[in-house]
Amino acid sequence: MTSGRRLPAPVLAAVALGGNLGDAARTVREALQALDGLPDTRVERCSPLYRTRAWGNTAQPDFINAAALLRTTLDARTLLDDLLAIERRFGREREGEAQWGPRTLDLDLLLHGEAVIDEAGLRVPHPRLHERAFVLLPLSRIAPRMQVPGHGRVEELLARVDASDCVALASDTPSRQAGIPPA
Numbered sequence: 001m002t003s004g005r006r007l008p009a010p011v012l013a014a015v016a017l018g019g020n021l022g023d024a025a026r027t028v029r030e031a032l033q034a035l036d037g038l039p040d041t042r043v044e045r046c047s048p049l050y051r052t053r054a055w056g057n058t059a060q061p062d063f064i065n066a067a068a069l070l071r072t073t074l075d076a077r078t079l080l081d082d083l084l085a086i087e088r089r090f091g092r093e094r095e096g097e098a099q100w101g102p103r104t105l106d107l108d109l110l111l112h113g114e115a116v117i118d119e120a121g122l123r124v125p126h127p128r129l130h131e132r133a134f135v136l137l138p139l140s141r142i143a144p145r146m147q148v149p150g151h152g153r154v155e156e157l158l159a160r161v162d163a164s165d166c167v168a169l170a171s172d173t174p175s176r177q178a179g180i181p182p183a
Helices: 022-034 076-089 131-141 153-158
Strands: 006-017 041-046 049-053 063-074 107-112 115-118 122-124
Touching: 006 076, 006 131, 022 041, 022 063, 022 076, 049 131, 063 076, 063 131, 076 107, 076 122, 107 122, 107 131, 122 131, 131 153
Parallel strands: none
Antiparallel strands: 006 063, 006 107, 041 063, 049 063, 115 122
C-alpha cells in the first residue's frame, strides 16, 4: 500500500469511519485494526461507535460511525491513498457510486496535523467536517480541543450542530475508547 513520502516528524491525523452495509460495526472495528497496521502509523485513540441516520440520501440503512486519531509520518496524500486502499479491501468501489449512498466502508481524512490542503482529490480539513454531527460527536470524544483550521475547536463546532440523531452503541463501553475495540 504505502509507497509515498514520509514527514520528518509524526503528526496527528483525524479519520472518520463509517458504513451501513453488512455488519457495519464489525467492519468499522476491523478497519481500525487496518489503520493501526499502516506503516509508520499508529492508532492513538478511537471513539465509541455511533448509530446515525443517513445524511443526504436518507432512504437507506442507518450508518455506524466512529473517529480515530492516528500518529503518522505519512504525508496527507499517501495517507489518503492508504485509506482508499483499505476501503477497497472492505469491498468499496467509489467508481460509479451514488453520492451519499450506502457503502460498506467510508474512510475520510478529516485533519492532518495543522495542514490546510486544497488539491485535486485532497482537501484538508475535510470540507464539511464542521457541519456534520456524525463526524464531530465521535471526534469530540477523543479530541475535543483539536483545532479545525479556519473553523475552531471540535467541541465548539459540535455545540453548533444538532447531534440528537447520533446514538452511542451500548456495546461500546467507555473503557474501550482509548484503544481499538475488538472486532
